[in-house]
Amino acid sequence: MTYRPLVVRVRYATLVATLVTAGLVAGVLPAAHAANRPATKHSTDKVAEAIGGALPANGVARVNNVVITQDQLDQAMRATNAPDTPALRTSIKNQLIARELFRQAAEKQHYESRPQVVAAIEQAKTAAMTAAYLRDQVKPVPVTDADVKSKYDAIVGTLGESEYKPSAIAVKDADTAQTVLTQLKKGTDFSQLAKQYSQGPGAAQGGALNWISFKTPIQPGNTQNWPQPLAEALVKLPQGGVSSAPVQVGDVYWILRVDEKRPTQIPQYDQIKDALRKQLEQVALEKATAQVVVDLMKNARIQQQ
Structure with missing residues (x-):
């Protein structure tokens, strides 16, 4: 396929997108629970009564006087995009418990009044308010x-009859372009030179670009977002061919190579x-x-x- 549509994906934050202490919590909390485990079931019941009675029907844990609900656990599980297993549920529940412990400790020490926290809250409020407004207004x-x-x-x-798999080296001055061409003529690898000199797309991949096809003769506006001089230069090259001279587009000098050439493949x-x-x-x-x-x-x- 010679055309690759740009699909912009919008991703929303989730409840447990990043928990810095996830690995620590999963490993430490069970051990802490074991160290403080009540001796009998009866003593467990007494502890529950002392802090507010048995958990409500939708509760999975209580941290002091705050209940962590099944809905919160389910939401956190979905955020992991991982298979739902008892072990993972236990780990995620422990992370939620730890997060609530952190929150309560921070609240007790009045972290909510710290400037950086106030600023973060205001930023989150602004982002949520703006997102809600745009959902209502943008139609x-x-x-x-x-x-x-x-x-x-x-x-x-x-699309034309043929499509091309090109590589490109893009540099900012004519002298560097000539240096690249000279080294190419001496047999230096194109990919190596692209990684060394190119400031254009695909440089880290040796200058490799996606398949492209142009209807010929090249017409303005029908160049798949390629600059017209580059499109015209590319279709003149045979498979394996390299530009004999740099192609100047604005203040950038391009050297092209046709890695492969084949009949255009149009997907259904x-x-x-x-x-x-x-x-x-x-x-x-x-x-x-x-x-x-x-x-x-x-x-x-x-x-x-």
Whole structure:
């Protein structure tokens, strides 16, 4: 496939996304419980009565006077994205107990009034309030099946008979580009030179780029977001061919190589329609969000330096 849709995924924070002491808690709390385990079942009942009676129906633990509920445990379990096992549930429950112990100890010492805590609370409040506002105000235009099919057809219409697997070296000055070309002519490995000199995409991977196809002759706007001079240079190279001279785009000098060339492979519509829909939905979301910003700016006084 020559087209790779950009799918922006939005991820929300979860109850136990990161617990710094997870490993410590899982290992230490059971041992602490064992060291302080009541001698008999009767003594356990007396302790429960002393701190507020038996656990409520939905409770899995009580830390002093605070009940940890089954819903909290279930939510924390889902956040792990791991198989639900008794051992993991015990570990997660211990982590929740430890977190509540930390919270109570911090509250007892009035950490809530510390400047960094107040600032963090305000930031969290602002983020939650903003997210709720945007959910209510941003109304993206629904993406229809016809929209998705039209996008698919438009992409296919930009593809040529052949597709290319290129590598590229991008440098900031002509002298460095000439140095690279000279070393290539001496037989130095392209990938090695890309890692050493390139400041362009894929440099850490030896300059390797994704498969790409262009309808020829190259037309403005039908270059799969490639600069037109690069697209024109690429389609002229045979498989294994390397640019004989740098291709200048703005202030960057590019050296291209065609690692592979093959007839264009177009996936069936059903194979990529879901990915295309997500891309279109993201575009619609961004457009609707931008409109909300524009509307708010109309009645706002904004000063900038």
